[in-house]
Amino acid sequence: MANERGNVNVAVLGMGTVGQGVASLLLRQKDFWRERLGYELTLRRILEKYPDKTLDFDREGVPISADWRDVVDDPEVQIVVETMGGIEPAKTFILEALRRGKHVVTANKDLLALHGRELFAAASERGADLYFEASVAGAVPVLCALRQNLIAEPLTDVIGIVNGTTNYILTRMAAEGGEFGEILADAQKLGYAEFNPASDVEGIDAGRKAAILSMLSFNSQVTLDDVYVEGITGITREDIAFADQMGFAVKLLAVCREREGKIEARVHPALLPKGHPLAGVGDTFNAVLIKGESLGEVMLYGRGAGRFPTASAILGDVSEIARNIRFGCCGRLNQVFDRLKPVMPIDEIKTRFFLRLLLADRPGVLAQITKTLGKHEVSLDTVRQTDLKDGDAELVFITHIAREGDMRQALKEMGELEVTKEIITVLRVEGVA
Amino acid sequence: MANERGNVNVAVLGMGTVGQGVASLLLRQKDFWRERLGYELTLRRILEKYPDKTLDFDREGVPISADWRDVVDDPEVQIVVETMGGIEPAKTFILEALRRGKHVVTANKDLLALHGRELFAAASERGADLYFEASVAGAVPVLCALRQNLIAEPLTDVIGIVNGTTNYILTRMAAEGGEFGEILADAQKLGYAEFNPASDVEGIDAGRKAAILSMLSFNSQVTLDDVYVEGITGITREDIAFADQMGFAVKLLAVCREREGKIEARVHPALLPKGHPLAGVGDTFNAVLIKGESLGEVMLYGRGAGRFPTASAILGDVSEIARNIRFGCCGRLNQVFDRLKPVMPIDEIKTRFFLRLLLADRPGVLAQITKTLGKHEVSLDTVRQTDLKDGDAELVFITHIAREGDMRQALKEMGELEVTKEIITVLRVEGVA
Numbered sequence: 055m056a057n058e059r060g061n062v063n064v065a066v067l068g069m070g071t072v073g074q075g076v077a078s079l080l081l082r083q084k085d086f087w088r089e090r091l092g093y094e095l096t097l098r099r100i101l102e103k104y105p106d107k108t109l110d111f112d113r114e115g116v117p118i119s120a121d122w123r124d125v126v127d128d129p130e131v132q133i134v135v136e137t138m139g140g141i142e143p144a145k146t147f148i149l150e151a152l153r154r155g156k157h158v159v160t161a162n163k164d165l166l167a168l169h170g171r172e173l174f175a176a177a178s179e180r181g182a183d184l185y186f187e188a189s190v191a192g193a194v195p196v197l198c199a200l201r202q203n204l205i206a207e208p209l210t211d212v213i214g215i216v217n218g219t220t221n222y223i224l225t226r227m228a229a230e231g232g233e234f235g236e237i238l239a240d241a242q243k244l245g246y247a248e249f250n251p252a253s254d255v256e257g258i259d260a261g262r263k264a265a266i267l268s269m270l271s272f273n274s275q276v277t278l279d280d281v282y283v284e285g286i287t288g289i290t291r292e293d294i295a296f297a298d299q300m301g302f303a304v305k306l307l308a309v310c311r312e313r314e315g316k317i318e319a320r321v322h323p324a325l326l327p328k329g330h331p332l333a334g335v336g337d338t339f340n341a342v343l344i345k346g347e348s349l350g351e352v353m354l355y356g357r358g359a360g361r362f363p364t365a366s367a368i369l370g371d372v373s374e375i376a377r378n379i380r381f382g383c384c385g386r387l388n389q390v391f392d393r394l395k396p397v398m399p400i401d402e403i404k405t406r407f408f409l410r411l412l413l414a415d416r417p418g419v420l421a422q423i424t425k426t427l428g429k430h431e432v433s434l435d436t437v438r439q440t441d442l443k444d445g446d447a448e449l450v451f452i453t454h455i456a457r458e459g460d461m462r463q464a465l466k467e468m469g470e471l472e473v474t475k476e477i478i479t480v481l482r483v484e485g486v487a
Numbered sequence: 488m489a490n491e492r493g494n495v496n497v498a499v500l501g502m503g504t505v506g507q508g509v510a511s512l513l514l515r516q517k518d519f520w521r522e523r524l525g526y527e528l529t530l531r532r533i534l535e536k537y538p539d540k541t542l543d544f545d546r547e548g549v550p551i552s553a554d555w556r557d558v559v560d561d562p563e564v565q566i567v568v569e570t571m572g573g574i575e576p577a578k579t580f581i582l583e584a585l586r587r588g589k590h591v592v593t594a595n596k597d598l599l600a601l602h603g604r605e606l607f608a609a610a611s612e613r614g615a616d617l618y619f620e621a622s623v624a625g626a627v628p629v630l631c632a633l634r635q636n637l638i639a640e641p642l643t644d645v646i647g648i649v650n651g652t653t654n655y656i657l658t659r660m661a662a663e664g665g666e667f668g669e670i671l672a673d674a675q676k677l678g679y680a681e682f683n684p685a686s687d688v689e690g691i692d693a694g695r696k697a698a699i700l701s702m703l704s705f706n707s708q709v710t711l712d713d714v715y716v717e718g719i720t721g722i723t724r725e726d727i728a729f730a731d732q733m734g735f736a737v738k739l740l741a742v743c744r745e746r747e748g749k750i751e752a753r754v755h756p757a758l759l760p761k762g763h764p765l766a767g768v769g770d771t772f773n774a775v776l777i778k779g780e781s782l783g784e785v786m787l788y789g790r791g792a793g794r795f796p797t798a799s800a801i802l803g804d805v806s807e808i809a810r811n812i813r814f815g816c817c818g819r820l821n822q823v824f825d826r827l828k829p830v831m832p833i834d835e836i837k838t839r840f841f842l843r844l845l846l847a848d849r850p851g852v853l854a855q856i857t858k859t860l861g862k863h864e865v866s867l868d869t870v871r872q873t874d875l876k877d878g879d880a881e882l883v884f885i886t887h888i889a890r891e892g893d894m895r896q897a898l899k900e901m902g903e904l905e906v907t908k909e910i911i912t913v914l915r916v917e918g919v920a
Contacts, residue, residue, distance in 0.1 A: 082641075195632040199631060207512070348802075351789060351790070351793075386816065
């Protein structure tokens with residue numbers, strides 16, 4: 055319940071970039087909330103492993119502690135904001151807070167993508183609120199939409215650009231014709247990529263978000279382990295240039311679909327036609343395209359990361375929970391995700407493919423390739439010869455829709471053909487009917 | 488309260504296109520809701536002036552009546568969906584339903600933009616829910632975001648393409664180089680424009696949406712009468728062609744801003760740089776760009792009209808209210824909008840301008856124009872000579888940011904100059920720093 059002055063008391067766990075953003079806004083925006091919401095959101099406690107750490111805001115005497123029990127055992131704390139990241143101790147802190155009847159806001163996609171179901175079940179058991187808007191696409195209110203306004207109809211497709219680092223790299227590769235490695239190094243210098251960029255560039259971060267999006271969109275348990283993940287480290291400037299010439303942008307996509315009760319959840323680079331709403335999403339921006347039978351298509355776009363955009367999403371959650379506390383309806387969005395719709399193995403998904411092959415330049419080669427593909431029910435939509443190198447010809451193909459398992463078989467056989475010098479690139483193509 | 492079977496009973500008022508969409512989905516999606524929400528949304532009654540009207544779905548014996556009291560006096564009806572449109576009798580029906588403790592979902596922007604405050608106050612008094620997602624941008628969950636996730640920070644700008652008909656016309660004018668009148672006629676044939684298109688093409692429909700967006704975004708009473716409205720009937724293919732050459736798209740924008748406690752609420756055609764997120768929104772699509780200090784910018788995009796997209800937004804509201812009924816927290820989003828922040832008169836707004844002038848082609852003319860503008864503190868950013876006609880020169884200008892009142896004075900004086908043959912076009916330019 056809100057305390058006697060009608061305030062709602064909040065604790066923030068972890069004084070990293072985002073945690074400091076949340077704490078400083080909690081202190082700075084008091085007047086706005088009093089006017090807008092009719093009550094205050096009060097920063098009551100801070101947890102930080104190094105309590106002597108220099109903060110870049112004045113905490114105005116709010117107690118800071120390295121002992122999490124100081125926070126979860128304070129009966130005045132109603133909402134706990136977890137911005138520490140990682141699995142432990144975040145998981146224990148969240149579960150203990152829920153057990154003590156506190157509500158939790160977290161941006162922790164790592165945790166939700168692995169242990170989401172356990173956390174949601176704990177919240178549900180206690181009738182507590184567990185909100186996590188900032189875990190996917192930062193300030194973009196996509197989870198709010200999926201948990202509230204868009205629950206009224208079956209969704210068929212949720213496709214997103216949900217990792218800002220890789221989108222920044224791909225946008226610059228396209229604009230400058232640069233190679234992956236050099237742009238990544240520059241992105242690291244500029245602070246757009248981490249010192250250890252693996253979880254971004256290898257698609258793991260986007261994979262976590264795909265798990266969360268799939269869970270909410272299709273009301274079924276989906277974890278990171280269920281998501282097929284492929285990163286962008288193999289994308290070259292030539293791939294992007296050829297795609298561009300054929301009218302496509304290359305994006306790292308999180309593709310979540312439900313068809314006849316089966317879920318697709320995959321993250322990989324893909325070609326998108328330039329007219330596609332996601333194709334124009336550049337720089338570090340995130341966007342999620344949602345399709346439903348009645349809805350048509352809806353896209354939500356904005357800043358997916360950064361201190362204040364993330365803090366903004368977290369404070370949206372805090373305000374919503376504060377409203378629920380005042381109306382005595384916490385737990386109203388709880389879902390248990392105890393259904394288990396099957397997640398399709400990657401071999402069973404159907405899509406178009408973009409292939410770059412280096413072939414011997416002699417008569418009948420194309421017929422051999424077509425025949426090999428045809429044997430596995432893959433047919434060609436577009437063929438373009440691009441280059442001749444030492445008597446070999448580079449060809450770029452786009453196929454019609456094919457089953458991935460069939461495509462893999464065909465590629466294996468093509469690789470064994472004497473005329474095939476190299477299978478340079480294989481990418482999926484999305485957004486074409 | 489939900490009835491003993493846990494169902495929530497819904498009545499639909501008006502069997503127009505949207506009303507039939509809502510009613511048919513209510514009947515068709517029962518199984519989905521039972522599984523997803525844990526209860527049914529049941530179509531209990533239909534109100535239709537002509538109860539013998541042929542419906543394009545099977546109403547499965549649901550009672551249809553021409554007498555509104557059959558609906559509002561039925562104690563089993565918990566949620567009333569109003570899809571009749573217009574001011575009366577919709578207003579009376581909604582108020583009577585609220586008075587009887589029912590919750591209301593409406594898509595009626597005409598009504599909300601004029602009598603919103605009265606309706607919101609009536610809902611608030613009763614602790615009833617009044618939801619209206621479909622009134623702005625159809626299936627795009629923009630009001631859900633503004634009423635929930637984005638309440639935690641002061642918003643500064645909400646700028647939208649919120650009328651599909653005009654966006655369709657402008658998109659085709661740009662693509663085909665056609666004139667307004669001929670494309671409008673074609674849009675009418677294709678069903679994208681009404682037989683009487685005035686409220687769309689003159690900006691009134693967008694003006695209503697600007698009033699609703701301003702009210703929610705800035706928490707203050709704003710009605711259609713407060714919104715400056717200018718339509719697209721004067722836009723020519725030359726305007727669009729010159730704008731295009733200079734790197735701009737022409738869009739009908741709803742611009743809602745708050746600066747230092749004052750509100751801007753205006754609808755007019757405007758030039759937008761082609762890289763602007765709203766510039767690429769084509770066809771009948773709608774989009775709303777929302778800016779806040781922490782948030783950065785967020786854009787929501789999708790189908791703004793049409794039977795099923797609108798029905799989808801309405802059913803999202805119905806599901807949300809059903810959830811509130813079950814958790815006993817109806818009224819949780821109620822706002823009273825009793826604040827009255829001043830809305831700036833159009834003369835006080837500041838923006839850039841795009842001007843097309845026909846001037847005598849002789850030395851010193853440009854100096855005279857510059858001098859007249861300068862007298863009123865308007866300065867030029869770009870000047871381009873485009874054409875010579877019978878000894879006159881057509882020039883296209885883009886100004887720096889100027890106060891609209893000053894610009895109007897300058898235009899008046901320029902019109903009186905002997906060298907000015909014609910002031911062909913004056914349009915505002917948005918989205919340039």
